[in-house]
Amino acid sequence: MRARAGTTTPFYFGKTITSELVNYDGNYPYGNAPKGIYREETTDVGIFPPNGFGLYDMHGNVWEWCQDVWHSNYNGAPTDGSAWETGGNDNVSPLRGGCWSDDPGGCRSACRSFDVVRHDNRYNNVGFRLVCSGERTL
DSSP states (O other), rough: OOOTTTTOOBBBBBBBTTTTTSSTTTSOOOOOOOOOOHHHHHHHHTTTTTOTOOOOSSSSSSSSEEEOOBBBSTTTOOSSSSSOSSBTTEEEEEEEEEOSSSGGGGGEEEEEEEESSSSSOOSEEOOOOOOOSSSSOO
């Protein structure tokens, strides 16, 4: 999984979460972690540590729209890391990562939500990640 960058813990940095590592509602501790900060808004990318692949904010800040279509389970999902764009419900898109207003459980790698794809989405807790491949020239 890209969010955990090859780790097997609930978060790429370990078994628990704190508001020093992720933007979420710190009023709700996860596991044995202490209460933390509730910022009540998004934060700039890069203020929290990246995962092992160099990706920032894979947990918290904003829910991220996924390229896949919604499936109720993972039976038949691709195993090569590609998007699952066939079958399922193509009117609904998975959301991953949790957001600034969630409790820490919503930020776990295993947690997912969904939203209708074809509507005017103006939420301040949902976004997307732009991915580029290939060489970059200036």
